[in-house]
Amino acid sequence: MPPVGDSPLIRLLGEVSVLVQGKPVSAGTPKQACVLACLAWTPGTPVDTDTIIERVWDGDAPTNPRNTLSPYVTRLRSLLSDTGATITGKSGTYTLNIADTDVDVHAMRAWATQARGLAATDPARAVALLRAALGLWRGRPLSRVDCRWADSISVAVEPEHVEVWTQLFEVELSRDNHARVIGELSEVVADNPVNENLIGQYLVALYRCGRGIEALECYRQARQRLRDEFGVDPSPRLADIQRRILADDRDLLSARTDVAAEVAVPRQLPAAPAGIIGRDTLINAADAAVARDHDTVAFVGPGGAGKTALALTWAHKLSARFTDGQLFADLRGFSGTEPAPPARVLTGFLRALGVPASRLPAGESELSALFRATVAGRRILIVLDNAVGPRQLRPLLPGDDGCLTVATSRDNLSGLDRVHAITVAELSSADSQRVLAETLGARPGPVAATLIARLAEQCGNLPLALRLAASQLSGGSDHELSELVDDLDSGDRLATLSYPEDSPGGVAAAIETSYKVLAPGPRHLFRLLGLHPSGTADVEALAAMADADLAETERILSTLAAAHLVEPTGDGRWGMHDLVAEYASRLDAPDREAALKRGLDWYLAAVLAAENASGGGQVATRTPEVAAPVPTFADPDAALAWLDSRYPTLVSAVSFADDAGFPEHAIGIAGSLTDYCYNGGRVEDWVHLLRVALSAARRLGDPVVINRMHVLLGSGYRRLNRSDIAIDHYRQAMDAARQARDTYRQAVTGFARAYVHRDHGEYEQARIACEAAIPHLREHGDVRTEANLFTDLALLAILRGDYPEATRLNDTARRLAEEYRLRSVMPYVIEYSGRILYRQGRLDEAAAAFASVLSGFGEVGEYGAALIASQLAVVQSRLGHVDAARARHLTALSATADPSTPDDDRAAVLSDSGLSFRLAGQPEQALEHHREALFVAERGGIPYQQARAHHGLCLAFRALSDTDRAEEHWREALDIHTRLGTAEATEPGHPMY
Structure with a gap:
């Protein structure tokens, strides 16, 4: 047992084996041993299965390598079962869950690093650590594993073994x-x-x-x-x-x-840039990496993000620590010219370090070895700017921990070991505005500050774009700023954000150099991303657009992410910086039309799946066949969460589909969002989408589709308190249905028009329209609409006080909903049961019904839940639960405060809260709420809610002993109820009041 602690559990320095109960046990066959070595090489870090397969089989994998890999993992788990180490699998990766020092190669490195720090103060301890590290060496690393990856590991680790000997001899000679x-x-x-x-x-x-x-x-x-x-x-x-x-x-x-002889001390670091803004967090992260003994720190990110400026700023901050000098090289990885060959860079470095030209070997590997030998034992800061990737960097990295290498690249450099990569992205909005303001000099006034904020947004907060924009401002006057903002708004942003013609470059050039180094597959997917209708894309949609396998699409996206052209946004989606997206949108995609159709097919299939899972789906739209997998949902809440996250993309897809010549997709997606938008308080958005869909339907020329869009628009405008526009859409819908000679669509249109009849107190017309639609709905098999119709008939019966009939109609709706699993109908069925129970004075049962809707039906949305909560609060007030009622009223009032809230709903919530305030002994507050309810009801022409408000005012004034005003409002309420034929006209002591 070494003096530094327990022997490492996993042994790679020799034959791959595991220490089980103090005894080494072979890791199994060479391929199984290679699997363990792959995981142990980066302990605690997920390793994707593709990487393991590539390493184990050297690119010559069996037909189904995952099926072959799985038994290896199972046997390794068994082998490790008594050691405390575990192998976990997740999302196409495996992870060996152990500490770094539980693997001998990492323990060797750790103990050598500890010894280096102790050599001057405790050399005896340093020697013990180094001899323990050397004692881990049992022969050629991964000795029985026969593959290219194992060979590369052996080649990389053997010099480290020699370095530990060198370190030991140095300490021993010092003693x-x-x-x-x-x-x-x-x-x-x-x-x-x-x-x-x-x-x-x-x-x-x-x-x-x-x-x-x-x-x-x-x-x-x-x-x-x-x-x-x-x-x-x-x-x-x-x-x-x-x-x-x-x-x-x-x-x-x-x-x-x-x-040691005196050697040259190079000072190659370029001048530090002027004070950079907004990068303190990244500099602190780099400082922390050095404190954790990382000897290579890489700033990686997209072109134009300011990586070089950040690297030089940080390098100057640290330069005093590196007494043996600084080396700098521009590797020209993304400069539009040929990247700098490592051999040429190494030659320059070695000459700067005092090595005579006559001693310089010709080959890259020999130069690299000589470079490592020359810097060994010295403290040198090395800055490698604009690297194209790991292959270019690897020969330039010193092997000595006394040196620090600072690299920049658009590649994420994931192929390099012991490199701490820090991603440099765009600046925050506030920091971008500071960059522009400081460039302009004087403190900006209110107008200039607003223009600067807009300018920063147009530049996408990208430092290169900000610098280019600022360079076009000579004085920073409000007029000059306004002109530049207008140019960027209306013109070609990428052309504006470029250098003059005699100095080529700019944002587009920075993106282009990253694009041009891509292989054909990533280039193709990048162009397809430029076709995508929004800033974020689902990986399945991209796979559909590319007509490619999902795994292959994910692999290519990872390649694009490594080049910082795309980035994962979470939940299986990928996004682009908006300037990158603008560049991508200008590239030609050979199969543009087919790719767009496949992508829109996927989004239509996905939104239909989500709406069906959440109980929605208003428009009968054929689900397109797609090769890429469509999401499935465990429950309605999961479907709603998916819709919440994809909503901006789906909105963009509607207009995009219409503009791109795919009207069926525009109609299908807009119609499929009906319940989601209607119940979720997004009615204005929905109306906008439906207007686009109506335009698409007119181009198709199908009167049935035109009818559907007009009906939905009628519902939308009714919800926005524009019954005049709603009625016009219902009229046009009926015209289209008659043109199509479609009695079913005529019936649906009449049923939809019944809602306006009900709002205006025309209850008999509403009842007749509903009943007339029933046979046509049944003939057509539209059970969902039929069930909704019976809930509306039940509500009309409630209003006129016929509770047995209301119960019968509501039970019919319940039976249909249960038999056909119409989840979206059930909340209304239960709500109306609660209303009936409440009017019958069965308060506890009514409260339970309302509460069950709130707890069991998340698909009613925040808005729908607020309306139910308002009714529940009224019941709680009558039961004496004042505090609970007040909290629910506040929620309902807040949810219905938006101007787009239907007047009927807003007036009802205000009357409900006024009633509760009166029951709580606060008639003054009750008056305020009933007065506002009356104003809203009169504005919307909703007679039933006008009557409720008058009756509420009557009771509030009576509580204040103002009998004259109470009598006045009572008569107004009674007149309206009599005209409407509602229950309140014949039940003066009605429980609603």
């Missing part, structure tokens, strides 16, 4: 323990005959042991080998050790002597 380690040094140098650090240590140890002649011979052999194999002479540091041995430098015998 004058040269005699103790000279044998080990001899063996390690024999295995690594061109490692100049080790050779230098061996020379010093030999000299201190009195074996100077052997030391000189060792140097001669090393020099010859370097010349023969690499065509270079030994480094200045190694040559200096040989010179001092030849001179018999007695200081070399002292452990305190610095044996």
Whole structure:
């Protein structure tokens, strides 16, 4: 057991094995061992199955690799069952749940890092840690695993093993323990005959042991080998050790002597940019990464996000810590020209570090090795700007933890180990406005501040776009700002946000350089994203548009995300920055029409599924066949949550479909949102969608479809208190139904018109219209509309006081709803049961009915729930539950305060709350609510609610002992009730009052 704690559980440094009850147990077959190694290489981090399959089978996987992979995972879980480690699977990934130091390779690294920090203060402890780290090495890493990935791991880890030896010898030599380690040094140098650090240590140890002649011979052999194999002479540091041995430098015998020769100290860092704004959080994150011993920090993000400015600002902040200098290279990864070859960059770095040109090898790998050897043991800050990806960066990274590398890239650099990536996105709106305001100089006045806010929005808060916009403002006057804002609003944003013609570049150029490096598959999907109707797209919709497999689409989206051209927005959706979306929309998509149809087909199928699951679905629309999976929903709440999240996309899709020449989709999506919008208080939006759908229907020329849109528009305008417009739409709907000679649609139109009759107190006309529709609905098999019709007939019976008939009609609606699972009808059935019970004086039963609607039917929406809550509050007031009633009234009043609330509903809620205030002994507040109810009811021409308000005022004035006014309002109420034929006309002591 090492002195630093328990032995690591997973062993990769040699044959892959697991420590079970203190004994090593093989991880199984080579492929099974490779699966464990894949997971242990990044413990605690999900590894997607595609990555595992690629590594295990080297791109030559069996027909169904997931079926083959699964048993390996099962056997590994069994093997780990007694160790405390677990393997969990989620969303196409597997995770090995253990600490980093439970894996030997990570423990080796951790202990070596600890030792480095202790070398000066506690060298004995440092030696113990380093020897424990070396004791983990059992041979070639992943020795029985035969695949390219295992080979790459071995190649990467073996130099780390040598570095731990180098670190150990350094500490031991600093303690004058040269005699103790000279044998080990001899063996390690024999295995690594061109490692100049080790050779230098061996020379010093030999000299201190009195074996100077052997030391000189060792140097001669090393020099010859370097010349023969690499065509270079030994480094200045190694040559200096040989010179001092030849001179018999007695200081070399002292452990305190610095044996390193002086080397060049480069200062290549470009000037820091002017103070950047809004990046404190990212700088703090970078500081934290360094504090956690990360030796490479990468700022990644889209073009124009300000990554270079941020990297240079942070590098200057840290530069004083790196006493051995700074190196900088523009890697030109996304510059529109050929990326800088790593070999050329390494040559420049090595020359800056004092390596003579004559010692520079020709090959990239040799240059990389020489670079790592040259910076070993030194504190150097390296800034690598604009990297194209991991392959370009990997040879440029030093192997020594004393150095810090700062990189920038549009790639997420996920292929690099030990890199802490920090995403640099657009600025916040407030910070963007600060950038513009500070660029303009003077503190902006109110007009300029408003224009600056708009300008920042037009620039998408992207730093490059902000700089380009600011560069076009010479003085920042209100007029100049207004002109630029107008240009961006009405013109070509991407053209405006560019450099002058003699200085090509700008936002479009920044996006284009990211687009051009993509492979054909990602390019194609990027173009399809440009066709999508909104800023966020469901992955299934994109798969449908691309006519591709879902997994393949997700893989390509991940590639686009790695290039920072798209980003996941959650819940299976992907989005683009609006300037990127504008660029994408201008690209040609070869199969544009077919792709659009497939995408709109998917959204129509999805919204129909959601509306059906939530109990809605007003328009009979054929569900299109789509290859991509359509969402399924466990319950109505899940369907409503999906509609909530996709609503902006669906709204955009309606207008988009109509403009793009797909009228059936515009009609289908708009109609399918009927219940969702109607019950959810989005009636103005719904009317807008229906007007678009009506325009599409007229282009189709189908009178039945035109009838449907007019009927729905009539319902929408009625809900918006525009009964005049509603009646006109019902008239046009009837004309279209007659043109089609469709008696069913005539019946539905008459039934819809009955709502306006009821609002205006024309109860008999409403009843006749409803009853006339019944046989046509039954003939057509429209059970849902028939059930709704019976609830309306029940309400008419309630109003005239015929409670047995109301119960019979409501029970008919209940039977249909239960038999045909019409969930959207049930809330009304139960509500009307509550109304009947209330009027019969059965208050407890009425309260239970109203409460059951609130608790069991989330699909009524916040607005519908508020109307039920208002009725429940009235019952609670009569039962003496004043506090509970007050809370519900406040909710109902708030939910119906919007000007778009139907006058009928608003007046009813106001009268309900007025009644409760009076019962609570607050007649003054009751008066206020009844007066407002009367105003609203008269404005909307709703006679029944006018009568309710008058009666409420009568009772409130009576409570205030104002009998004259009470009598006046009572007569007004009685006259209206008599004219309407409602129950209150013959039941002066009616419980509603």
